[in-house]
Amino acid sequence: MEPTTEPKPEEITKSAEDSASSTKEEEKKTEQKVTAFEVEAGETGVDYNKLIDQFGCDRINEKHLEKIEELTGKKPHRFLRREIFFSHRSLDWCLKSFETGRGFYLYTGRGPSSSSLHIGHAIPFIFTKYMQEAFDLPLVIQLTDDEKFFHKQDLTFENVHKMGYDNIKDIIAFGFDPEKTFIFSDIDYIKYLYPNVCKMQKALTLNNVKGVFGFNDSDNAGKYAFPAVQAAPSFSNTFPHIFGKKKNVPCLIPQAIDQDPYFRMTRDIAKKLKYEKPGCIQSKFFPAITGLSGKMSASLANTTIYLSDDPKQIKNKIKKHAKSGGGETLEEHREKGANLEVDIPYQYLTFFMEDDEELARIAEEYSSGRMLTGEIKQICADVITEFITEYQERRKKVTDEDVQLFTSIRPINPKSSKMPEKPAEEAKK
Amino acid sequence: MEPTTEPKPEEITKSAEDSASSTKEEEKKTEQKVTAFEVEAGETGVDYNKLIDQFGCDRINEKHLEKIEELTGKKPHRFLRREIFFSHRSLDWCLKSFETGRGFYLYTGRGPSSSSLHIGHAIPFIFTKYMQEAFDLPLVIQLTDDEKFFHKQDLTFENVHKMGYDNIKDIIAFGFDPEKTFIFSDIDYIKYLYPNVCKMQKALTLNNVKGVFGFNDSDNAGKYAFPAVQAAPSFSNTFPHIFGKKKNVPCLIPQAIDQDPYFRMTRDIAKKLKYEKPGCIQSKFFPAITGLSGKMSASLANTTIYLSDDPKQIKNKIKKHAKSGGGETLEEHREKGANLEVDIPYQYLTFFMEDDEELARIAEEYSSGRMLTGEIKQICADVITEFITEYQERRKKVTDEDVQLFTSIRPINPKSSKMPEKPAEEAKK
Numbered sequence: 001m002e003p004t005t006e007p008k009p010e011e012i013t014k015s016a017e018d019s020a021s022s023t024k025e026e027e028k029k030t031e032q033k034v035t036a037f038e039v040e041a042g043e044t045g046v047d048y049n050k051l052i053d054q055f056g057c058d059r060i061n062e063k064h065l066e067k068i069e070e071l072t073g074k075k076p077h078r079f080l081r082r083e084i085f086f087s088h089r090s091l092d093w094c095l096k097s098f099e100t101g102r103g104f105y106l107y108t109g110r111g112p113s114s115s116s117l118h119i120g121h122a123i124p125f126i127f128t129k130y131m132q133e134a135f136d137l138p139l140v141i142q143l144t145d146d147e148k149f150f151h152k153q154d155l156t157f158e159n160v161h162k163m164g165y166d167n168i169k170d171i172i173a174f175g176f177d178p179e180k181t182f183i184f185s186d187i188d189y190i191k192y193l194y195p196n197v198c199k200m201q202k203a204l205t206l207n208n209v210k211g212v213f214g215f216n217d218s219d220n221a222g223k224y225a226f227p228a229v230q231a232a233p234s235f236s237n238t239f240p241h242i243f244g245k246k247k248n249v250p251c252l253i254p255q256a257i258d259q260d261p262y263f264r265m266t267r268d269i270a271k272k273l274k275y276e277k278p279g280c281i282q283s284k285f286f287p288a289i290t291g292l293s294g295k296m297s298a299s300l301a302n303t304t305i306y307l308s309d310d311p312k313q314i315k316n317k318i319k320k321h322a323k324s325g326g327g328e329t330l331e332e333h334r335e336k337g338a339n340l341e342v343d344i345p346y347q348y349l350t351f352f353m354e355d356d357e358e359l360a361r362i363a364e365e366y367s368s369g370r371m372l373t374g375e376i377k378q379i380c381a382d383v384i385t386e387f388i389t390e391y392q393e394r395r396k397k398v399t400d401e402d403v404q405l406f407t408s409i410r411p412i413n414p415k416s417s418k419m420p421e422k423p424a425e426e427a428k429k
Numbered sequence: 430m431e432p433t434t435e436p437k438p439e440e441i442t443k444s445a446e447d448s449a450s451s452t453k454e455e456e457k458k459t460e461q462k463v464t465a466f467e468v469e470a471g472e473t474g475v476d477y478n479k480l481i482d483q484f485g486c487d488r489i490n491e492k493h494l495e496k497i498e499e500l501t502g503k504k505p506h507r508f509l510r511r512e513i514f515f516s517h518r519s520l521d522w523c524l525k526s527f528e529t530g531r532g533f534y535l536y537t538g539r540g541p542s543s544s545s546l547h548i549g550h551a552i553p554f555i556f557t558k559y560m561q562e563a564f565d566l567p568l569v570i571q572l573t574d575d576e577k578f579f580h581k582q583d584l585t586f587e588n589v590h591k592m593g594y595d596n597i598k599d600i601i602a603f604g605f606d607p608e609k610t611f612i613f614s615d616i617d618y619i620k621y622l623y624p625n626v627c628k629m630q631k632a633l634t635l636n637n638v639k640g641v642f643g644f645n646d647s648d649n650a651g652k653y654a655f656p657a658v659q660a661a662p663s664f665s666n667t668f669p670h671i672f673g674k675k676k677n678v679p680c681l682i683p684q685a686i687d688q689d690p691y692f693r694m695t696r697d698i699a700k701k702l703k704y705e706k707p708g709c710i711q712s713k714f715f716p717a718i719t720g721l722s723g724k725m726s727a728s729l730a731n732t733t734i735y736l737s738d739d740p741k742q743i744k745n746k747i748k749k750h751a752k753s754g755g756g757e758t759l760e761e762h763r764e765k766g767a768n769l770e771v772d773i774p775y776q777y778l779t780f781f782m783e784d785d786e787e788l789a790r791i792a793e794e795y796s797s798g799r800m801l802t803g804e805i806k807q808i809c810a811d812v813i814t815e816f817i818t819e820y821q822e823r824r825k826k827v828t829d830e831d832v833q834l835f836t837s838i839r840p841i842n843p844k845s846s847k848m849p850e851k852p853a854e855e856a857k858k
Contacts, residue, residue, distance in 0.1 A: 146627050157624055187627075191620045195586055198575050198616075201651035206635070209650055221638055222630035225654035 034258050039285055044342060045292030048086060048257070048284055055260045057087040057282060064088070067095050072134040079127050079283065082350050087257055089267065090279035094252045098135060104250040105242075106131055107233045107278070109142035110171065112164040113152060119305040119384065120286035120296035122391075123351065125174040127283065128254045132180060138242055138412050141171060142233050143185040150222035161187055168403050170307065173395035176406070179413065182242060183406040186229055192239070192409075193232040200228035203269045212265045231266040234278035241409050251278040256285060256295075287347055291323035305384065307391055314388065315381040318345060322380070326366075326373035337369035338376075345373075345380035352383045463687050468714055473771060474721030477515060477686070477713055484689045486516040486711060493517075496524050501563040508556050508712065511779050516686055518696065519708035523681045527564060533679040534671075535560055536662045536707070538571035539600065541593035542581060548734045548813065549715035549725035551820075552780065554603040556712065557683045561609060567671055567841050570600060571662050572614040579651035590616055597832050599736065602824035605835070608842065611671060612835040615658055621668070621838075622661040629657035632698045641694045660695040663707035670838050680707040685714060685724075716776055720752035734813065736820055743817065744810040747774060751809070755795075755802035766798035767805075774802075774809035781812045 032041040034051060041047070052059055060083070065076045079085045094104045108128045110121065132139045143164040149157055164185045171183060186193060209215060209224050232238050236249035243249050253263060260282060267277040285295035289303040296304055303321045305314055325343025327333030340346045340363055353359050362379065365371035461470040463480060470476070481488055489512070494505045508514045523533045537557045539550065561568045572593040578586050593614050600612060615622065638644060638653050661667050665678035672678050682692060689711060696706040714724035718732040725733055732750045734743055754772025756762030769775045769792055782788045791808065794800035 146623075149627055150631055157628055187623060188620070190623045191617070194575075194616060194619045198578055198651060199586055201654055202579055202649050204650045206644075206646040206648060206650060206653065210646065215635075217635040217639065219635060220631050221633045221635060221653050221657065222627060224635065224650050225630055228650065 039258065039295040041293050043291065043293055045287065046285060051257055052087050055087075055257070055264065057089055057257070057260060057280070058091075060086055060088050060091065060281070064091060064095070067099075068134075071095060071098060074134050077127060077130040077134075078354055078356070079123070079130075079351075081356065083284075084123070084351060085127060085254070085281055085283045087282040088280060089260075089263070090250075090277060091252070091281055094250050094279040097250045102250070104137065104252050104279070105236065106137050106139040107142070107251050107253050108139070108255065109144055109230070109233075110167055111144045111148045111151075112160055112167045113148045113155075115163045115166045117167065117170045117307045118296055119307060119388070122174070122307065122387075123283055123286050124254050124256060125171060127281075129174050129176055131252075131254060131281075132176065137180065139176065139181045140233050140239060140242070141176075141181065141183040142230070143167060143183070144226075144230060146186045146222065146229060147226045150220060150226055161185065165403065168407065169398045170395065172398045172402050172406055173391060175394060178402070178405050181406060182239070182410075182412050183403075185407075188407070189409075190229075193229060196232035196235050196238050197228045199273055200231050200266075200269055201225065203272050204228065204265070208265065212261045227262060227265060230262055231269065234263065234266050235270070235273075235275045237275075242412055244411075248276040250276050253278055253280050255280060255282055257282040258285070286351060287344060289317060289321045289323070289344055291344065292342055292347070305388075307388055307395070309388060311381075311385045311389070314385050315378075318348075318377050318381045318384070319374075322348075322377060324373045324377075326376075327369070330372075333372065334369045337367045338371075338373070340367050343376070345376045348380050349376075349383060352387055468687065468724040470722050472720065472722055474716065475714060480686060481516050484516075484686070484693065486518055486686070486689060486709070487520075489515055489517050489520065489710070493520060493524070496528075497563075500524060500527060503563050506556060506559040506563075507783055507785070508552070508559075508780075510785065512713075513552070513780060514556060514683070514710055514712045516711040517709055518689075518692070519679075519706060520681070520710055523679050523708040526679045531679070533566065533681050533708070534665065535566050535568040536571070536680050536682050537568070537684065538573055538659070538662075539596055540573040540577045540580075541589060541596045542577045542584075544592045544595045546596065546599045546736045547725055548736060548817070551603070551736065551816075552712055552715050553683050553685060554600060556710075558603050558605055560681075560683060560710075561605065566609065568605065568610045569662055569668060569671070570605075570610065570612045571659070572596060572612070573655075573659060575615045575651065575658060576655045579649060579655055590614065594832065597836065598827045599824065601827045601831050601835055602820055604823060607831070607834050610835060611668065611839070611841050612832075614836075617836070618838075619658075622658060625661035625664050625667050626657045628702055629660050629695075629698055630654065632701050633657065633694070637694070641690045656691060656694060659691050660698065663692065663695050663699070664702075664704045666704075671841055673840075677705040679705050682707055682709050684709060684711055686711040687714070715780060716773060718746060718750045718752070718773055720773065721771055721776070734817075736817055736824070738817060740810075740814045740818070743814050744807075747777075747806050747810045747813070748803075751777075751806060753802045753806075755805075756798070759801075762801065763798045766796045767800075767802070769796050772805070774805045777809050778805075778812060781816055 032046055032050070033039075034046065039046060060080065065080055068076045068080065075081075077085075097104050106128055108124050128139065128141075131137060145160045145164040149155055149160045152160075164187075168183050168185075190197075204227070206224065209227060213223070213227065215223055234251050234253065236243045236251065237247065253259075255263070260280065263278055263280050270277045288294040288296050288300075289305070303317065305317055309317070322344040323342065325339035325341065325346065327336055327338070338346070343366070346363065346366060349359055349362065353362075362371065362376065366376050461475055461479070462468075463475065468475060489509065494509055497505045497509065504510075506514075526533050535557055537553050557568065560566060574589045574593040578584055578589045581589075593616075597612050597614075619626075633656070635653065638656060642652070642656065644652055663680050663682065665672045665680065666676065682688075684692070689709065692707055692709050699706045717723040717725050717729075718734070732746065734746055738746070751773040752771065754768035754770065754775065756765055756767070767775070772795070775792065775795060778788055778791065782791075791800065791805065795805050
């Protein structure tokens with residue numbers, strides 16, 4: 001996961017054309033480039049409406065939330081309530097499949113580029129855990145050691161595999177249910193992936209891969225080989241120990257929206273291979289401490305909150321580096337209030353504070369200027385510290401035996417999972 | 430194996446330039462294009478001297494034969510005595526490694542494009558069996574199901590794997606020793622291949638692959654991914670169950686010369702990966718029944734001798750279709766004799782008649798016009814029938830249990846094999 005995704009060149013162009021009629025200032029604000037390598041945007045952050053149009057995804061709406069509440073009997077996750085997971089492909093089809101007893105499974109992943117996760121990495125895992133629990137779904141999690149090896153010149157094969165192993169422990173610590181979760185590294189599970197990898201690689205021309213990812217002839221052969229490896233877990237017959245003879249079980253992939261090109265490509269090929277198209281449910285980026293113009297990156301240690309940070313480090317990073325939407329001076333702040341849209345502490349609270357009413361209260365207090373920047377930073381540090389502390393408690397307890405358990409090739413059988421006995425029909429979209 | 434190999438474009442050009450000073454008629458004779466897809470040559474066949482120059486290999490000479498006889502205590506195989514295996518890379522290094530107790534192993538393979546082998550496919554296996562026996566060497570044999578799947582549009586993944594399985598039985602029937610031989614399909618053994626596949630793929634740019642194989646952007650991604658899969662068995666750490674902790678055991682690859690581009694590339698990368706460069710020992714092509722301008726092809730059923738043919742079919746194919754070097758009329762033949770160089774029955778005898786003196790007698794009788802075309806065709810049919818009948822006897826006895834035995838992941842331990850305890854130094858060439 002987290003691969004070298006780039007929108008098709010024509011889509012980048014389209015984006016530029018869209019803003020051609022705007023004034024120069026507006027242009028500067030909305031100018032953006034979203035790839036898995038980098039997220040560049042203006043100070044007001046990524047224009048997600050534009051991204052949905054570019055990629056051709058659909059917006060998650062009130063009806064989806066109502067349906068999810070109906071099917072799970074629970075209030076939808078705050079990431080859904082607050083439009084953090086905001087975009088999808090074939091979500092309706094997956095929900096319908098669940099409702100009619102056919103079921104679906106979840107697939108997510110991680111590229112082990114560092115031995116410690118940061119808080120941005122947590123978003124898809126938090127959401128996936130919620131989905132697994134709420135719908136009682138089987139879940140597969142892929143560690144793309146190979147991809148990170150191809151894309152990071154200085155990583156050795158052995159090191160990346162070692163980091164992947166450590167990351168499996170980090171992932172387990174999000175609280176996934178071992179009865180329902182299979183975690184695998186591509187390197188170890190490649191024998192099972194390989195039939196679908198080959199089928200994908202045969203169906204993809206170099207032109208296709210270049211078009212989707214923007215590679216050129218100086219890129220290594222592994223980068224061209226890899227997209228098929230990320231695609232393979234989208235098809236249920238990649239997991240015979242989970243799905244047995246059940247064919248074409250639908251798959252839903254929680255992901256940050258920059259992964260969309262991978263699965264747009266996968267969906268195109270699925271059609272050719274007569275496989276069910278995987279669905280996607282897509283999040284906004286977790287913003288960098290320094291502001292909305294980028295997403296959090298593991299390469300900037302001082303401004304990145306790691307899941308291994310202690311409370312003091314968390315507090316320091318937020319207090320010192322978090323971009324504020326508050327006024328320049330106390331007077332200005334009291335008078336005009338804070339701009340919540342660009343205020344990183346407030347934005348972080350939308351990700352991590354569970355209580356809607358308390359969040360609304362803070363929004364009101366802060367935007368009116370009654371609450372000061374120092375205060376909201378403290379609240380933010382407290383909320384994040386609470387999340388990370390709880391995470392670290394679970395992380396400490398994860399053992400090599402747990403890794404053995406989660407990664408062993410075995411049946412996983414959610415009690416109430418409704419797996420189809422017959423091939424599902426092609427997803428409509 | 431038998432992949433889409435093409436000499437580098439500049440090499441093809443070089444070949445054309447070499448003959449630019451010749452007369453047009455000479456040009457026509459020597460014009461040739463050698464790829465794994467096709468062998469095009471004039472009526473006098475492939476100019477192997479030119480090919481050695483193009484590819485940058487070395488000719489096998491009398492000293493090699495003397496050394497082989499010294500090391501094995503046996504007369505070198507007729508394929509060596511008759512320059513059918515005529516070219517090499519790092520053969521001296523492998524022989525030296527054997528002589529000094531470091532040892533080496535053999536690697537060959539087959540791409541399962543048809544469920545029945547033809548007699549041309551037998552050549553590398555006959556030679557490899559000789560090498561295994563004479564030197565008492567461990568041997569690995571790769572079935573490149575994936576490669577054939579990528580290169581043959583109409584083959585399904587399941588069919589090609591089924592053909593590969595049948596081909597394993599055909600290969601076992603050449604008489605390989607199960608104590609010394611490990612046979613594997615890429616699809617089944619990919620987990621062990623994958624670390625070296627990834628390392629190769631990272632080290633190869635698209636430009637490299639295009640340069641060696643002549644692919645373009647309309648080719649599928651699998652074709653670009655595959656060369657690394659064929660390369661991986663050249664490195665002994667791909668087989669931990671055979672070589673254990675022994676590092677960089679030298680590898681010698683018996684092959685038809687059209688496979689050279691694969692291993693030229695592999696040798697280049699080996700250097701980057703600090704692996705031992707594999708050696709190669711290379712054969713001429715087994716010519717088509719219809720003449721030296723092509724190699725035998727499985728796609729022309731009437732003029733291809735299959736290892737499943739019965740004596741009547743063999744006789745018919747040779748009598749009806751074998752290109753003759755004899756005179757046009759009986760008178761002309763008696764007067765001028767036969768041209769052995771272009772006579773297919775005689776050429777086939779050089780491959781399959783063991784007795785040097787008898788072969789010399791036939792050459793003398795036939796080239797002088799005393800022996801007639803019908804007579805040499807009969808001798809040829811008899812010799813080939815004997816070979817194929819014996820082969821079929823062995824083939825009948827090969828069981829699913831034999832496949833299980835040869836393909837199981839296990840130690841293989843030739844009694845007298847001298848495997849190095851320490852990494853071998855880099856091959857000089």
